[in-house]
Amino acid sequence: xxxxxxxxxxxxxxxxxxxxxxxxxxxxxxxxxxxxxxxxxxxxxxxxxxxxxxxxxxxxxxxxxxxxxxxxxxxxxxxxxxxxxxxxxxxxxxxxxxxxxxxxxxxxxxxxxxxxxxxxxxxxxxxxxxxxxxxxxxxxxxxxxxxxxxxxxxxxxxxxxxxxxxxxxxxxxxxxxxxxxxxxxxxxxxxxxxxxxxxxxxxxxxxxxxxxxxxxxxxxxxxxxxxxxxxxxxxxxxxxxxxxxxxxxxxxxxxxxxxxxxxxxxxxxxxxxxxxxxxxxxxxxxxxxxxxxxxxxxxxxxxxxxxxxxxxxxxxxxxxxxxxxxxxxxxxxxxxxxxxxxxxxxxxxxxxxxxxxxxxxxxxxxxxxxxxxxxxxxxxxxxxxxxxxxxxxxxxxxxxxxxxxxxxxxxxxxxxxxxxxxxxxxxxxxxxxxxxxxxxxxxxxxxxxxxxxxxxxxxxxxxxxxxxxxxxxxxxxxxxxxxxxxxxxxxxxxxxxxxxxxxxxxxxxxxxxxxxxxxxxx
Amino acid sequence: xxxxxxxxxxxxxxxxxxxxxxxxxxxxxxxxxxxxxxxxxxxxxxxxxxxxxxxxxxxxxxxxxxxxxxxxxxxxxxxxxxxxxxxxxxxxxxxxxxxxxxxxxxxxxxxxxxxxxxxxxxxxxxxxxxxxxxxxxxxxxxxxxxxxxxxxxxxxxxxxxxxxxxxxxxxxxxxxxxxxxxxxxxxxxxxxxxxxxxxxxxxxxxxxxxxxxxxxxxxxxxxxxxxxxxxxxxxxxxxxxxxxxxxxxxxxxxxxxxxxxxxxxxxxxxxxxxxxxxxxxxxxxxxxxxxxxxxxxxxxxxxxxxxxxxxxxxxxxxxxxxxxxxxxxxxxxxxxxxxxxxxxxxxxxxxxxxxxxxxxxxxxxxxxxxxxxxxxxxxxxxxxxxxxxxxxxxxxxxxxxxxxxxxxxxxxxxxxxxxxxxxxxxxxxxxxxxxxxxxxxxxxxxxx
Numbered sequence: 009x010x011x012x013x014x015x016x017x018x019x020x021x022x023x024x025x026x027x028x029x030x031x032x033x034x035x036x037x038x039x040x041x042x043x044x045x046x047x048x049x050x051x052x053x054x055x056x057x058x059x060x061x062x063x064x065x066x067x068x069x070x071x072x073x074x075x076x077x078x079x080x081x082x083x084x085x086x087x088x089x090x091x092x093x094x095x096x097x098x099x100x101x102x103x104x105x106x107x108x109x110x111x112x113x114x115x116x117x118x119x120x121x122x123x124x125x126x127x128x129x130x131x132x133x134x135x136x137x138x139x140x141x142x143x144x145x146x147x148x149x150x151x152x153x154x155x156x157x158x159x160x161x162x163x164x165x166x167x168x169x170x171x172x173x174x175x176x177x178x179x180x181x182x183x184x185x186x187x188x189x190x191x192x193x194x195x196x197x198x199x200x201x202x203x204x205x206x207x208x209x210x211x212x213x214x215x216x217x218x219x220x221x222x223x224x225x226x227x228x229x230x231x232x233x234x235x236x237x238x239x240x241x242x243x244x245x246x247x248x249x250x251x252x253x254x255x256x257x258x259x260x261x262x263x264x265x266x267x268x269x270x271x272x273x274x275x276x277x278x279x280x281x282x283x284x285x286x287x288x289x290x291x292x293x294x295x296x297x298x299x300x301x302x303x304x305x306x307x308x309x310x311x312x313x314x315x316x317x318x319x320x321x322x323x324x325x326x327x328x329x330x331x332x333x334x335x336x337x338x339x340x341x342x343x344x345x346x347x348x349x350x351x352x353x354x355x356x357x358x359x360x361x362x363x364x365x366x367x368x369x370x371x372x373x374x375x376x377x378x379x380x381x382x383x384x385x386x387x388x389x390x391x392x393x394x395x396x397x398x399x400x401x402x403x404x405x406x407x408x409x410x411x412x413x414x415x416x417x418x419x420x421x422x423x424x425x426x427x428x429x430x431x432x433x434x435x436x437x438x439x440x441x442x443x444x445x446x447x448x449x450x451x452x453x454x455x456x457x458x459x460x461x462x463x464x465x466x467x468x469x470x471x472x473x474x475x476x477x478x479x480x481x482x483x484x485x486x487x488x489x490x491x492x493x494x495x496x497x498x499x500x501x502x503x504x505x506x507x508x509x510x511x512x513x514x515x516x517x518x519x520x521x522x523x524x525x526x527x528x529x530x
Numbered sequence: 531x532x533x534x535x536x537x538x539x540x541x542x543x544x545x546x547x548x549x550x551x552x553x554x555x556x557x558x559x560x561x562x563x564x565x566x567x568x569x570x571x572x573x574x575x576x577x578x579x580x581x582x583x584x585x586x587x588x589x590x591x592x593x594x595x596x597x598x599x600x601x602x603x604x605x606x607x608x609x610x611x612x613x614x615x616x617x618x619x620x621x622x623x624x625x626x627x628x629x630x631x632x633x634x635x636x637x638x639x640x641x642x643x644x645x646x647x648x649x650x651x652x653x654x655x656x657x658x659x660x661x662x663x664x665x666x667x668x669x670x671x672x673x674x675x676x677x678x679x680x681x682x683x684x685x686x687x688x689x690x691x692x693x694x695x696x697x698x699x700x701x702x703x704x705x706x707x708x709x710x711x712x713x714x715x716x717x718x719x720x721x722x723x724x725x726x727x728x729x730x731x732x733x734x735x736x737x738x739x740x741x742x743x744x745x746x747x748x749x750x751x752x753x754x755x756x757x758x759x760x761x762x763x764x765x766x767x768x769x770x771x772x773x774x775x776x777x778x779x780x781x782x783x784x785x786x787x788x789x790x791x792x793x794x795x796x797x798x799x800x801x802x803x804x805x806x807x808x809x810x811x812x813x814x815x816x817x818x819x820x821x822x823x824x825x826x827x828x829x830x831x832x833x834x835x836x837x838x839x840x841x842x843x844x845x846x847x848x849x850x851x852x853x854x855x856x857x858x859x860x861x862x863x864x865x866x867x868x869x870x871x872x873x874x875x876x877x878x879x880x881x882x883x884x885x886x887x888x889x890x891x892x893x894x895x896x897x898x899x900x901x902x903x904x905x906x907x908x909x910x911x912x913x914x915x916x917x918x919x920x921x922x923x924x925x926x927x928x929x930x931x932x933x934x935x936x937x938x939x940x941x942x943x944x945x946x947x948x949x950x951x952x953x954x955x956x957x958x959x960x961x962x963x964x965x966x967x968x969x970x971x972x973x974x975x976x977x978x
Contacts, residue, residue, distance in 0.1 A: 053877035068908030080874035094624040097639035101623030127590025133801030142592030168665040169857035207844035207854035213707040254559040309861030310640035311630040313803035357703035361668035361696035362801025380575035469535035502635040505829035512826035519649040
């Protein structure tokens, strides 16, 4: 996740009047793209489907009365439209994508190929179980990798993303408490946490108590211990935390949580720093979601889909949600109803229809099998090494609040180095776009003012890191030297100049409408 | 390892720059006792593409792909033909390997297709606004119920007996915490009297159409009754292609539409990832869950798109957000949007008609089989049969013969003895005449 600058004023800057104005409005490889609704002709289609005879006697008198309003285009037109749109996007395949907390690592194409094997992709979730054993086996194999790497005995596979995994974890905790005859209403969440943590706690019916951070970027363990009591159900802790630091008192904190009768939920968004080297189970974690789209390289796809399996401790395992995959004798079997559960399992319910994100499971499994346990460990080490290299190479020109180091897999800077330069944090980020880089995560974590969180991942070569460092150093030095021209109104070289987010929110236009109809009224 | 660009020499130079003697020094905050050796993991080492591909191909071959045999499963996931262009386009690096479009100047590709997606969903459902997707139909239904509870400040959700049981269970899991969830009786092939259950504590009535047995439901009277009592109607659609032929829920008075978009562009995927469609009336906009993409202009006056109204969302509002969702179904939205753009008005209408015609013809033939009767009189591309024996055993027997006859209702409702003999059968444009012949023939043998 990352922050946008919603609600912050965006200065437009000046537009260079001397820019070449083309006749077409296109600029070389950069095309202006109409909305699909502004293209096409009635009756045209890009899919040849025979016109069939049918009667409407079986439609219950509810046959559609008017057209949907879709445009008609041939296949080449549709392909050109979306290819041109794609060319307006930045991507990890095309450049370093240093979004802290998002783990924008290389997405191997073997993963895509394997996910499309018909035995994984062209399989129905309610097909007879004896006909889908291959898909079950892949899920079972991934479960083995996840439980082994985390040192946890069980894993719930159905959560569809990180936040859904958080919800799964908290509902499991809720069920475990209920089984103990306890109702605890409070969840402790550090001020540095991802926004999903408090939001999830609220959805799961808990009240949130915030735990402050210490001046050195850690969760205040003393404040946390003081907040523990009979009303506390769980703590939600990200480790390594969102400042890019490993919590050194983690085991002590876990012990205190358990002693108070509460559970330790770990936000696994930053597992990429420690996978293959540290097992969360050894740290006292009771539940942790794993973002397969971060650590295990399923592609982010412009915002999703992801997958958020949740590993569970022995204390929580019996309460995992439906469905449950079991292996009896020679075959896998999916238990889809609570009363079919065996071995004392008391599932708390169902998180979603069917069994989870199979298409992400097959990609993640491919990635893990490719890397192997040694490669996963090396990847974590390279991710941490690269982040520290950036920290060490930039901390003399950009301010690093916890710069004495070392950090884990992300390097945190703040905007105090821009103080008095007239260059804003946003200007600095947008100027990176003109240099061919996606900006780092801005304004997060919230505990650091003007935070700039850089996560290079293990996917960059040293040459790539050195070039990135050179660009950022030069930008920082220029800003401090009063050479601010490149920051004013940046970006200038992107497909769009700075966009007016305030206007977008004030009078929302959320869909295209035909010209003859009035635009969306408030 | 082929995915890791750093050489041992690079690593040494980088450690020297950092001033660390070795990699372990960077992990100094990790308790020594928590660091484990490679040997602790009973897992293989790095493997080449060829080895991995062989192992996984062997695994996948143990499943019978839906496209490899006569296949009639639906019940919330439908097999449709996806044009080749869709899969090619969604694998373009710029779509596949980009993040959530938080930097709009270099993410107009993603933002514009989300704007097109939102427009398509609004048009299909007959609603005023749609969001940029949720995980799937079931979680979208759950979010719709939570939203109705927020808007009406009432606790009770009434779920139709025709709502997919997995959806109902998903709603119960979460919306049962913030209120109460009541499930109306299951009445296969008939509409239950859900109006009688609406009272002044009712936040919403949730009705699926076509329902899980395939029956097309008339939503208008339910919407009117709900509105008269100050409650909202949530319409659920699990087969979005049905809206090419059936009156959209927006035209029947629905306040929120939660739908599954898997049928367009996405494929079966053994249940996920799918794409949750979510649409509502403009007056409820600020109570919506999930991301929204909006139109604006840039500093040079050019039209562009941004994520907007983020003050509803978790990264701004934290525990006061309208939902905890962050990652959604981005790339599946793209697949949906491209598939629908390829179809266009004409193609989408033809696709819907082809589905209905195929299912109607098959239903007629199967209803003539001795020991089989048709339970659903009106339907789109899915109907329910009553067999002369338990449907699960028939499905298993036919699977042995290489025919997947459908979903036995008992798989979804194992405790409901009245559905034991019911078989839910879906037929789409992918089913050939030979597939249908095979099913008719095999079923005749199995129920005789």
